[in-house]
Amino acid sequence: MICLPHNYPLVAAAAAVAFLPALHAYPSSRTFEESCSAFASELDLPSVKVHFSQYLPTGYNLSVPDFVTQGSSRNQIIGANVCRVAMLVNTTETSNMTLEVWLPVNWTGRFLSGGNGGLTGCIQYVDLSYGSSSGFATVSGNNGHNGSSGQPFYQHPEVLEDYVYRAIYTGGVVGKQVTHAFYKNSVSKSYFMGCSGGGRQGFKMAQSFPDVFDGIVAAAPAINSNNLISWGGWLSTIAGFNTNSSDFVSESLWQVVHEEVLNRCDGLDGAVDGIIEDTDLCHPQFERLICSQNATNSTNCLNGAQAAKVRALYEPLYGINGTLLYPRLQPGTETTTYSTYFAGAASTLASDWYKYVVYDPTFDPKTLTRDDFAVAAAQDPFNVSTFDADLSAFKRRGGKLLTLHGMEDHIISSEISTVYYHRLAETMSLSPSSLDSFYRYFRVSGMSHCALGSGAYSLGMYSFGLINNALEQDPDDNVLARIVVWVERGEAPEYIRGTSFASGLPGSETAYKRKHCKYPARNVYVGPGNYTDENAWMCQ
Ligand SMILES: *[C@@H]1O[C@H](CO)[C@@H](O)[C@H](O)[C@H]1NC(C)=O
Numbered sequence: 001m002i003c004l005p006h007n008y009p010l011v012a013a014a015a016a017v018a019f020l021p022a023l024h025a026y027p028s029s030r031t032f033e034e035s036c037s038a039f040a041s042e043l044d045l046p047s048v049k050v051h052f053s054q055y056l057p058t059g060y061n062l063s064v065p066d067f068v069t070q071g072s073s074r075n076q077i078i079g080a081n082v083c084r085v086a087m088l089v090n091t092t093e094t095s096n097m098t099l100e101v102w103l104p105v106n107w108t109g110r111f112l113s114g115g116n117g118g119l120t121g122c123i124q125y126v127d128l129s130y131g132s133s134s135g136f137a138t139v140s141g142n143n144g145h146n147g148s149s150g151q152p153f154y155q156h157p158e159v160l161e162d163y164v165y166r167a168i169y170t171g172g173v174v175g176k177q178v179t180h181a182f183y184k185n186s187v188s189k190s191y192f193m194g195c196s197g198g199g200r201q202g203f204k205m206a207q208s209f210p211d212v213f214d215g216i217v218a219a220a221p222a223i224n225s226n227n228l229i230s231w232g233g234w235l236s237t238i239a240g241f242n243t244n245s246s247d248f249v250s251e252s253l254w255q256v257v258h259e260e261v262l263n264r265c266d267g268l269d270g271a272v273d274g275i276i277e278d279t280d281l282c283h284p285q286f287e288r289l290i291c292s293q294n295a296t297n298s299t300n301c302l303n304g305a306q307a308a309k310v311r312a313l314y315e316p317l318y319g320i321n322g323t324l325l326y327p328r329l330q331p332g333t334e335t336t337t338y339s340t341y342f343a344g345a346a347s348t349l350a351s352d353w354y355k356y357v358v359y360d361p362t363f364d365p366k367t368l369t370r371d372d373f374a375v376a377a378a379q380d381p382f383n384v385s386t387f388d389a390d391l392s393a394f395k396r397r398g399g400k401l402l403t404l405h406g407m408e409d410h411i412i413s414s415e416i417s418t419v420y421y422h423r424l425a426e427t428m429s430l431s432p433s434s435l436d437s438f439y440r441y442f443r444v445s446g447m448s449h450c451a452l453g454s455g456a457y458s459l460g461m462y463s464f465g466l467i468n469n470a471l472e473q474d475p476d477d478n479v480l481a482r483i484v485v486w487v488e489r490g491e492a493p494e495y496i497r498g499t500s501f502a503s504g505l506p507g508s509e510t511a512y513k514r515k516h517c518k519y520p521a522r523n524v525y526v527g528p529g530n531y532t533d534e535n536a537w538m539c540q
């Protein structure tokens with residue numbers, strides 16, 4: 001599906017061949033493959049040690065045993081002919097990061113940095129393949145440590161500093177230098193795209209290093225990071241660790257709670273389709289689930305203590321002095337949130353952060369209290385909170401930030417993105433229409449954490465392992481294509497359109513599409529078509 005106009009300036013397939021030689025200034029006597037093999041020995045940048053440079057053809061099945069790709073896959077299919085450059089970059093005398101830059105034959109002059117997730121630690125090969133097959137010179141790094149645990153942070157502030165901002169900053173700067181050295185031509189425009197921890201990295205770059213990227217897609221951001229982690233720890237302590245306790249709410253009872261939430265809130269947007277468009281409007285009354293006096297069967301109702309617990313889990317988290325630390329869990333995610341926070345185990349994120357950053361490995365995350373949350377918030381190492389609501393410098397330099405959050409996010413409540421929107425407007429004293437010039441926030445119904453969910457969640461953030469040129473997609477359907485046309489042609493999004501799949505999983509047939517509204521608008525079903533008809537909805 002090629003929906004971009006044929007005169008699209010930098011991507012048009014036919015034009016690519018013609019402008020290719022201009023960008024590739026390596027000696028014409030050398031093929032791309034020869035230039036690639038020679039590149040490792042030619043590249044000379046301070047603090048950088050190139051491991052190798054390797055030509056990979058389209059369709060090649062690359063084994064990446066040390067790192068993750070998508071999910072548990074240990075292989076990445078190559079989406080376009082690329083020169084893969086792998087290197088180690090020293091960030092201090094005792095810390096370093098591994099970095100890969102993938103340089104496509106059909107380079108568009110653009111540069112893309114992918115992000116990381118959680119506390120990782122992992123080169124995202126899926127981003128490298130997706131970006132390079134979309135014509136971007138693409139960089140991804142290990143964020144200064146290997147693996148998903150927070151353990152490398154313990155007593156190593158330099159490794160923590162890499163995680164907070166230095167690795168993503170360094171990846172951007174070094175990645176551009178490598179790109180320039182290879183093509184003998186400067187990068188035209190630079191982009192960042194990340195979700196979750198990667199969403200936080202995108203906000204960090206806009207807040208503190210506004211010059212590195214022209215356009216940023218920052219999804220489901222882990223901003224207000226210390227308090228996010230505390231909130232997760234707090235949810236686990238409220239849910240409780242004794243699964244036999246009479247007030248423990250089992251997974252099957254959460255299913256009952258979920259049905260009540262849908263009964264109360266699904267239709268508020270006009271369509272009973274199993275998807276809540278605006279969770280702000282949803283205020284379920286959990287007392288309604290208390291077993292009737294004469295009930296003989298309590299598998300589908302709650303006792304009073306369970307109802308109190310469920311209600312408490314939907315409260316925002318306040319600090320010792322009454323300040324809001326983190327907004328409430330969004331209703332509608334009961335069954336998926338169970339495994340993240342309610343299953344009777346300490347939140348892994350809180351466990352790692354409190355053991356390896358806030359305190360020491362002897363700390364028991366089951367004992368977390370509000371006093372601990374205050375300690376963590378006060379530490380805020382290297383400003384990991386990433387909650388600075390002044391984007392003046394990013395705005396001044398013409399940067400564009402597209403942010404989005406799934407309304408079924410079971411790890412990071414989407415309400416934090418709404419809180420940030422209000423803080424930004426207030427701090428910068430800008431109305432929604434003024435914010436629109438550089439910052440647009442979309443609430444994506446039916447989307448879980450970064451991907452999956454019950455609705456139209458696929459937005460082009462990932463290729464899902466498919467070989468897929470983002471820029472061949474309609475920017476309405478693909479946030480990477482969208483940020484490019486916003487930055488380069490001023491075509492800012494009024495909505496972003498998600499795709500839902502027949503089986504619920506990517507790769508299967510498209511079920512329907514739905515437009516997701518730019519905040520503060522909310523999506524309302526107005527008919528007359530079926531709810532699966534995107535034109536039956538209106539942003540109000
Ligand atoms: C590069 O672009 C040309 C022209 O569109 C196309 O024929 C060719 O397949 C592309 N090569 C790769 C490796 O993507």
Ligand SMILES: *[C@@H]1O[C@H](CO)[C@@H](O)[C@H](O)[C@H]1NC(C)=O
Pocket residue numbers: 046047048049090093094
């Ligand atoms: C990186 O740091 C290590 C340890 O200090 C040192 O041995 C190595 O030479 C450095 N590499 C570069 C490229 O600076």
Ligand SMILES: *[C@@H]1O[C@H](CO)[C@@H](O)[C@H](O)[C@H]1NC(C)=O
Pocket residue numbers: 061075077
């Ligand atoms: C890539 O290689 C792995 C391991 O050898 C294999 O399991 C997988 O099926 C291959 N993928 C494709 C698309 O050939």
Ligand SMILES: *[C@@H]1O[C@H](CO)[C@@H](O)[C@H](O)[C@H]1NC(C)=O
Pocket residue numbers: 088094095096159
């Ligand atoms: C990178 O730094 C880690 C310590 O954080 C060290 O263990 C490792 O040897 C370093 N790698 C290289 C190649 O210098």
Ligand SMILES: *[C@@H]1O[C@H](CO)[C@@H](O)[C@H](O)[C@H]1NC(C)=O
Pocket residue numbers: 066088096098142144145146
């Ligand atoms: C991460 O793994 C790579 C590859 O195995 C290694 O070269 C690097 O030193 C590791 N980094 C750290 C910080 O241990």
Ligand SMILES: *[C@@H]1O[C@H](CO)[C@@H](O)[C@H](O)[C@H]1NC(C)=O
Pocket residue numbers: 241242243244
């Ligand atoms: C819960 O009850 C089961 C079965 O009676 C028992 O095996 C388990 O240890 C108990 N768990 C706790 C946390 O008390």
Ligand SMILES: *[C@@H]1O[C@H](CO)[C@@H](O)[C@H](O)[C@H]1NC(C)=O
Pocket residue numbers: 292293294
């Ligand atoms: C419970 O049972 C009693 C006695 O049969 C009856 O009077 C009462 O109305 C019942 N309550 C409910 C809520 O059904």
Ligand SMILES: *[C@@H]1O[C@H](CO)[C@@H](O)[C@H](O)[C@H]1NC(C)=O
Pocket residue numbers: 297298299300
């Ligand atoms: C209790 O209710 C559940 C759900 O309605 C039902 O599946 C189950 O069979 C009932 N159990 C008894 C003992 O009636």
Ligand SMILES: *[C@@H]1O[C@H](CO)[C@@H](O)[C@H](O)[C@H]1NC(C)=O
Pocket residue numbers: 319320321322323373374377378
């Ligand atoms: C309240 O506590 C938070 C952190 O827990 C702190 O940032 C804030 O400054 C405190 N406010 C007052 C008024 O003490």
Ligand SMILES: *[C@@H]1O[C@H](CO)[C@@H](O)[C@H](O)[C@H]1NC(C)=O
Pocket residue numbers: 381382383388
């Ligand atoms: C954190 O941010 C504050 C306010 O922007 C700044 O003054 C301070 O230097 C930053 N601290 C670090 C360690 O970056």
Ligand SMILES: *[C@@H]1O[C@H](CO)[C@@H](O)[C@H](O)[C@H]1NC(C)=O
Pocket residue numbers: 530531532
């Ligand atoms: C709308 O489409 C869904 C899914 O195809 C279908 O189940 C439903 O019956 C349709 N509703 C109406 C009113 O046509």
